[in-house]
Amino acid sequence: MRIENHKVGAVTVVEPHGPVVQDDAEVFGSRLLATVRDSMGRLVVDVSGVPYVDSAGLEVLADAATQLQSTGQSLRLCGANETLRTVFDLTELGTKFDHYQDVNTAVRSFL
Amino acid sequence: MGPTSSPTTSADPTPARPAPNLRVVVAAALGLPVLALAFAGLVLWPSTAEAGFPGVTIIAAAALVLGAAAQAVLLRQVFRHLATLTLIGEAVEAHGQNEPDLPNLRVTALTNRTTRAWNQIVDELAAAHDQALSDQTQQALNAATLGTAERDGTLDALPHGVVIVDPEGSLHTVNGAACRMLMRSRERLTGAPLNKLTDHSDLLALVEKVLNRTDVRGGSVELVLSPGEEAEAVVRATVRPLGQNSAQHALIVFEDVTQQRTADRSRNLFVAQATHELRTPLTNIGLYLERVIDLKDEDTADRAECLNVINSEVLRLGRVVEEVLSVSEIEAGSLQVRRDDVRMEELIARLEEEYGPQAEKQKHTLTFDLPPKLPVVQGDRDKVALALHNLLGNAIKYTPAGGVIRVAVQEIEGAVEVAVTDSGIGIAEHDLAKVFEKFYRSEDQRARAVTGSGLGLALAREVIRLHGGDITAESILNEGSTFTLRLPVHAQAAAA
Numbered sequence: 001m002r003i004e005n006h007k008v009g010a011v012t013v014v015e016p017h018g019p020v021v022q023d024d025a026e027v028f029g030s031r032l033l034a035t036v037r038d039s040m041g042r043l044v045v046d047v048s049g050v051p052y053v054d055s056a057g058l059e060v061l062a063d064a065a066t067q068l069q070s071t072g073q074s075l076r077l078c079g080a081n082e083t084l085r086t087v088f089d090l091t092e093l094g095t096k097f098d099h100y101q102d103v104n105t106a107v108r109s110f111l
Numbered sequence: 112m113g114p115t116s117s118p119t120t121s122a123d124p125t126p127a128r129p130a131p132n133l134r135v136v137v138a139a140a141l142g143l144p145v146l147a148l149a150f151a152g153l154v155l156w157p158s159t160a161e162a163g164f165p166g167v168t169i170i171a172a173a174a175l176v177l178g179a180a181a182q183a184v185l186l187r188q189v190f191r192h193l194a195t196l197t198l199i200g201e202a203v204e205a206h207g208q209n210e211p212d213l214p215n216l217r218v219t220a221l222t223n224r225t226t227r228a229w230n231q232i233v234d235e236l237a238a239a240h241d242q243a244l245s246d247q248t249q250q251a252l253n254a255a256t257l258g259t260a261e262r263d264g265t266l267d268a269l270p271h272g273v274v275i276v277d278p279e280g281s282l283h284t285v286n287g288a289a290c291r292m293l294m295r296s297r298e299r300l301t302g303a304p305l306n307k308l309t310d311h312s313d314l315l316a317l318v319e320k321v322l323n324r325t326d327v328r329g330g331s332v333e334l335v336l337s338p339g340e341e342a343e344a345v346v347r348a349t350v351r352p353l354g355q356n357s358a359q360h361a362l363i364v365f366e367d368v369t370q371q372r373t374a375d376r377s378r379n380l381f382v383a384q385a386t387h388e389l390r391t392p393l394t395n396i397g398l399y400l401e402r403v404i405d406l407k408d409e410d411t412a413d414r415a416e417c418l419n420v421i422n423s424e425v426l427r428l429g430r431v432v433e434e435v436l437s438v439s440e441i442e443a444g445s446l447q448v449r450r451d452d453v454r455m456e457e458l459i460a461r462l463e464e465e466y467g468p469q470a471e472k473q474k475h476t477l478t479f480d481l482p483p484k485l486p487v488v489q490g491d492r493d494k495v496a497l498a499l500h501n502l503l504g505n506a507i508k509y510t511p512a513g514g515v516i517r518v519a520v521q522e523i524e525g526a527v528e529v530a531v532t533d534s535g536i537g538i539a540e541h542d543l544a545k546v547f548e549k550f551y552r553s554e555d556q557r558a559r560a561v562t563g564s565g566l567g568l569a570l571a572r573e574v575i576r577l578h579g580g581d582i583t584a585e586s587i588l589n590e591g592s593t594f595t596l597r598l599p600v601h602a603q604a605a606a607a
Contacts, residue, residue, distance in 0.1 A: 006544060009377065010369040012342075038342045040291055040367060071287040072270040104441075110370040 003031050011107045012039040017049035020057030029060035036064060041073040044106040048079030058093060065096040074098045078106040142181025149174035195225045202229070213237035272346075272365030276318055278358045280305055292336065292346055292365045309334070314363075317350045321361040327352055329361075333368070344369045381566070388431045392424040399424075423465065430500060433493070438566050441573050448491045448577045455485040455527055458496055459520060466503050474512050480519040486600050488527055490578045495598065498571035498582070502531045502594045505567065509558060510535035510591075525600050526580065532593040538586040546584060547572050571596075 001018035014035055020028050035043050045061075053061070065075040078100040080088070088094035100106035152171020195218070202216040210216065216233045218226040263286075266273050272289030274282055285293075285300040293300060293308055300308070306315055313332040320326035331349040347366045354360040399417040406414050440446040463479055470477035488495070506516045514534040521528050536557045538546060547568050572582045579599045586592035 008548065010344075010373040037294075040336075040342070040344050040369075042344075042367065042370060070267060071291040072268055073288070111374055 001028065003028060005031075005035060008044075008103065008107045010042055011110055012043045013046050013103055013107070014043055015046045015049055019052050019054075020050055020060065021052075021054040022056055025054070025056035025060045028057070029063065032060060032064050033067065036067060041068055041071060042110060044076045044078055044100070044103060046078050046103050046106075047084060048081070050084065051081065052083050053087060058087065058091060062093055062096060065093075069096075076100060076106045076109060078103055139181075139185055142178050142185060145174045145181060146178030149178050191221075191223070192225075195221055195223060198226070199229050202233075213240060270367075272363075274300075274305075274363040274365070275353060276305055276322065276361040276363065278322055278360065280318070280322065282308070283360065289363075289365055292344075292367065294336075314348050314350070318361045318363065321350055321352045322359055324352075324359055345372045385431070385435060385566075389428065392428040392431070395424045396421050396428075419468075423469075426465070430497065433497060434566050434570055437494070437497070437570055437574065441570070446574075446577065448494060448574075450489050451492045453488045453490050453492045453495055455488055455520065456481075458492075458499060459485070459518070461496070462499055462503055462518070465500075466507060470507055470516065473507065473510075473514075475507060475510060476515045477507075478515075478517050480517060482521055485520065486522055486527060488598055488600050490598065491574075494574040495578070498575050498596060499529065501567040501571040502529070502582070502596060505594070506531050506533035506535065506592075509533065514591075522600075527598045527600060529596040529598075530593055531596075532591065534591040537588040537590050538584070538592055539588050543584055543586055547582075 001016060001020070001024040004015040004017070006013055006015070012035055014032060016028055018024065032045070045064075061075065061077075068075050074097065076098045079102060080099060085094070085099075088097070098106075098109070100109065149171050152167055152174060155167065155171075198218045198220055202218060206216055213233060214237055217230045219230075263284075266284070266286035267288075269286060270288055272292045273284070273286040274289045274293075275284040277283040281302055281304045282300050285297055287297075290297050290300060295308070305318060309315065311332070311334050314334060317326070317330055317332060321329050329349065329351040331347055334346045334348055336344045336346055345368050347368050349364045349366070351362045351364070352359060353362040399420045403414055403417045403421075406417070437446060459479065459481060463477075467477060503516075503518065510516060510533045516534070517530075517532045519528075519530045519532070568582070575582050575596060575598060580597045582594060582596050584592060584594050
């Protein structure tokens, strides 16, 4: 999987490309937590390039969300496809994240 | 705690209690008549002795001894009671003088029924007292613990960092967001002196002033933190006095204002650049108008040229205004894409017409590479034209005089592809992804020399994406760039 980071204003957008599963989830998780730290929580995860996730991927997202919640913030996801949304709903993890339609809206939510 | 009172011990003393009195009564009842008898015997001694009753003498002597013994028993009982009462009296007096420790009131010097009963009373009292005290403490503790948990939970749920500094200048309370901003764990922060955590002198001075009450209002300062290697964060710290009159604490609230600052900067930059973009065509229009006014009637060729310039500048001005409006519409999410039939041939022809003279002026070679027939695309004519204008306009702007610009149009797999290739300054690789960001201007000095709002490409791509197409960029620094616009013929307009 390919993970791209870019900045929109002061917000870091993390763009994973490809399914977040197994070993990839671990790599993505450590990248995500490093970004959470470096950006002081000012980040958006653009999951529009993620077709599906497995339990490891979900765990990574939930971990990041928990960490952000402990500092009064939330994990902002954008561009989740139908599959991801269904998975979030079924696992009841959906409430742990903030969902946005696209990157711009998510970034603007920091203003 | 003290011994608990059982029902048997508390019920028993009632019948047992008269016992010592009985002994005193018996000793007195027996002793007194016997003594009286002995005295009577002694008084009668001479007469009885003479009468030859030695038995009386013996009886009197025996009665004397018995009476004395009975009196001794009586006295001993009385003294013992007296001692007990003295001890108890002392204890009661000590209690009266606020002796705090109830068990100290126990009488241990003597052991008899009375002292045992007294000790039992003291023990029961001490136990009841302890129980009441521990209940009270537990209740207070419960209330306090509940309050702390709720307070900490509330503080941690806040997105702003909250730090309470105690009168000694050490951190008393730190919430989760403050840990994130100070980049240390809560364990390391709590109790640590503030001046070890930050070397920001303004903040330290402000906190000190609040703590020693020279500043009763507080204030705020802005700090620049760098949580990551390249990351930078602007944090506003607001200091306020906190607490009762006894011990002055300072409350610091940290707010992350990086995004607001960045937005402000972009906005200011945009206003400056947009103003410039608007002013340039206006100035040209003004100049050429003056010239037209001064022209004599017969200078028809000159007049035509001036009017042409004015016309193209008006078009340019219109496009700038359109751009700004479109951006704000996109920002507000209200951009509507109409579905006209867009004749690509017409569009390209208009493009050629408008940019031909401009390219000629800068000695560029502008070529159009068109297939014999171009499709009619479904989309918003003005928006597609805007995007094409942007690409070609950029190519001309960012190519030094005498360059080669080529516009190649072809139809591939149900889409029209317009590739604009220039031989300009090119874009460095790290800039390439960013050229589509709003307000982004390259660090390249040559690019900076050209004016622009930093909106054009962002807008062009946004608009084409709304049509279901895309714009991609390829470039080699110093050699030139190719921007490719791909537009589906039957657009599934995303915004429709």
